[in-house]
Amino acid sequence: MAACSVFSSLRSQLSKVRRLAGCVECVECVHTGRWMLSADKALLVKLRKTTGYTFINCKKALEKFNNDVTLAEHWLHDQAQKEGWSKASKLENRRTSEGLIALLRKENAAVMVEVNCETDFVARNEMFQQLVQDVAFATMEHHQSRVHAGYVKSLMSAENVCKLAVPEGSSVADQLALAIGRLGENISLRRAVSVGVPADWRMGSYVHGAVLGRSEVSMGRYGALVVFQGGPEGQEEVLGKKLGQHIVGEAPLSLGEVGDVPCGETETRLLPQTFLLEPQYTVGQYLALQNARVFDFIRFKCGEETQ
Template sequence: MFILCALRSARFGISRVFATQPTQFLHCSGARLIAADKELLIKLRKKTGYTFTNCKKALEKFDSDFQQAEAWLHQQAHKEGWSKASKLQGRKTKEGLIGLLHDGNSAVLVEVNCETDFVARNIKFRELVQLAGIATMEHCRAKQTNLTDYVKSSFVAEEVKKLKTSLDGRTLADQLALAIGNLGENMAIRRAAWVAVPSDWYIGAYVHGELPVDNPSLTKMTFGKYGGFVIYRALEQNAKEQLSDLGRRLGQHIVGMMPLSVGSVDDPPGDDSETKLLAQPFLLDPGTTVGQLLQTNGVSVLDFVRYECGEVIEAGENV
């Protein structure tokens, strides 16, 4: 049924009668349309992480075509990110996170910096750290075949940024620009280290100041301000659970006591003995040296890596 509406102009004495659609139909249709648009907007916002304003603008620009809107948002963020990256380049990045990715017989440590601790705790920033860790791991996987000894690689900033991500094929430099455009702070991918060991060796890993995992997308990685891993092997038969627990405690010691080298149990006491891992009093039992702890447990430590977010790296130092 249509409703007849009469409009009369008092000034000109003209009357017009026209038909309109039922008011109930108009109300229901409009409500469904608004609900659908809102649902699409929320979906786009959740998937891309960009602001509601930009997501709304993208959907309006492409008549609610989700794929075109998403592609345009990434394109704009990429363009604006590079622009912001160049403008913010001189600003100091003393905050950030260490990311640890431990997968079976291989592990990666990465450091990504930003300007404030507030941004360091942002999910988008942690996703960038995770992308850097995964890209490093995937790049190094080819070196893991038929290992008879451990393999360790270190990467400086420019090397890490050239790595491509499996997410969309972009380089980490591109992903960095996107994050800068999205979060509005200067950021820097500083370094990465990767290690792989034979199947009967072990990697002990530890992160201090660990952030809670509050998003399912971040479960692959552990984040904190300090991180380290230690490479070790058993000299005699030990339970794997015992060895795994020992590896975590060794990692905790390395993060806390900051050794510079492994050293040897035969090293004579001297001024530099406190910087050698085996000569240091064990963090969790100061009455025992690390070397004595390892002998008691029938374990040999081969190498380790320690990262501290924002630490000063001496020229020529292995990062």
């Protein structure tokens, strides 16, 4: 009888709270005895849309912080990151052959990075694509923070890139863990390169299989950077793109020398290769016609084996 009396009293109190609160429902926290607001439906929809977390987790976060969206979002990020680090250790041996190449250019500098995941489905996910862009910006900021003179090409290890800070202030490693926690796949940073050139040199670039992203970052399955000098005045960007397209399509392994004789279909030197866009010329011959010279190039293919 005593138990029934207690439950009756609780129901009466709950009814009073609901009448006072109008349309806002309340629930009692069993562990603390405090009254907590249940998740507001409009806020729940907003939090779900802005964060991408599950409906259940968003509801739990709003109830935990009495519908304070800011606190709920911070808590969700913290939980996802903790879960991500745990998942990362469990998934680290799973193969990551999909993903994206990102290429970012600013004035006389450029960076190219590769971030990998397990499936093409995740590679198309907006959160993964934002992560790839953040890595590119972090790499560019690191490059621009250092004093450079002349031509500089810096290959960065995955370990060093993971230590860099992303625009939000956390590290690349933390953002990787966060993405793993939310997307449920192994995600890894494979490589990054930054390039700086003198004022009278030029850089060309091309990304194949491009996906939509921030306008200044190009992302796709293949990427190429080419460092050159000369070319028709006002047409340097066009020439650089053509050279980048050739490098992506023909996959040269070395530059070669001016005047090298082509050795057939298996030619892997850039200059003696048949120029992809104008096959009546070799790359070397085409450059001579344009009064241009290539000094270096870099080609990334997503998921390829690297030394």
